[in-house]
Amino acid sequence: MQSDQVRNIILVGFMASGKSSVGRALSRRCGWTRWDADDEIVAWAGKPIADIFRDSGEDAFRELERSVVKEICLETGRIIAAGGGSFIDDENRRTMLDCGTVFYLSARPETIHRRVTGGNPNAPARPLLGEGNSLERITELLAQRMPAYSQAHHAVETDNLTPDQVAQAILKICGPGILKI
Numbered sequence: 001m002q003s004d005q006v007r008n009i010i011l012v013g014f015m016a017s018g019k020s021s022v023g024r025a026l027s028r029r030c031g032w033t034r035w036d037a038d039d040e041i042v043a044w045a046g047k048p049i050a051d052i053f054r055d056s057g058e059d060a061f062r063e064l065e066r067s068v069v070k071e072i073c074l075e076t077g078r079i080i081a082a083g084g085g086s087f088i089d090d091e092n093r094r095t096m097l098d099c100g101t102v103f104y105l106s107a108r109p110e111t112i113h114r115r116v117t118g119g120n121p122n123a124p125a126r127p128l129l130g131e132g133n134s135l136e137r138i139t140e141l142l143a144q145r146m147p148a149y150s151q152a153h154h155a156v157e158t159d160n161l162t163p164d165q166v167a168q169a170i171l172k173i174c175g176p177g178i179l180k181i
Helices: 019-030 037-045 049-056 058-072 090-099 109-117 135-149 163-174
Strands: 008-012 033-036 078-081 101-106 154-157
Touching (some): 008 090, 033 037, 049 058, 058 090
Parallel strands (some): 008 078, 008 101, 101 154
16 A cells, blocks of 8 residues: 555444554554544534433434544544444445545454453443343344445454554554655
8 A cells, every 4th residue: 555545544343443542552653633433423412422322313323423424534644433333334434435544453252342341241231232242242243244344445453462553553554654644
C-alpha cells in the first residue's frame, strides 16, 4: 500500500477486539486525532448507548450511527474507532472504505468473551449480547458479521498482542509516510 493513499485509519471489528485502545496507541504514535464513534454517538444522543437501545431500539441507534460515521469520516488525518456493528451496515461500510484505510481487528470468540466479562460472570451485559454476555452469542454474531468484516482493506489479529503491538503492525502496513497528510 502506498502511504499517500492513507487519508484516515479506520478500525472495525467486534466489541472488545481492541478498537478504542488501538486507536489511542495509533494516535500517540503518529500524532493523528483519535475519534471514537461510540463516544460521538453518546455525545450526540446525550445518553449511554445501552439507554439508546433500551429507549429507542437498535434501528434508531443505527440511524444515529450512520450520521456520526458520515460526519467523522469527512476530514483526513484521523484515527477512527468504529462501533462494533457499524461496518455491517452497507452505507457505513461504503463510507468507511471510501474515506480511509479500514483495518479489521480480529479476535477469537473466547478472547472477546474474556475481555467483555473480565473473568466476571456478573459483568454488566452488553446490549447485543444479553444477560451473561454469552460466548455462544458472541460466536453467532461474529459468524453473521464475517462477510462484512472480510471487506476491510486489511485484517490484524489482536488475540495475543498489546494495543501498541497492533498499532505498530498497522503503521507498518500503512508505510513510512503515514505522518504526512
